[in-house]
Amino acid sequence: MWDFIVRYWLEFVFGIIVAALSAAYGHLAKKFKAERAKNAAIENGLRGILRIQILDTYDKCISEDRTISVSRKDAISSIYQSYVALGNGRTDDTIKNLYEEIMQMHII
Secondary structure, three states: OHHHHHHHHHHHHHHHHHHHHHHHHHHHHHHHHHHHHHHHHHHHHHHHHHHHHHHHHHHHHHOOOOEHHHHHHHHEEEEEHHHHHHOOOOOOOHHHHHHHHHHOOOOO
């Protein structure tokens, strides 16, 4: 009789443990997926802001007779490197060409 109780009690406990672990895994997987989507949205938003900054700097330099200050040139270099790092392997020839043109501008 005791063997019967011990045998099925352990199966019951292990069944509860497996169910709890399965539920925890499902919850964590769902949370991880939501966090990944949120991070992708943040990266895309930041990449858009950096892109706009490069475009605005280019427009400003063009309006100033194609000149750029040393500090602005350093800042754009840093911004472009961050932009490329957030690109996930994508290339944006427009921004690359503008960046290269900015780097060739006369320093004031």
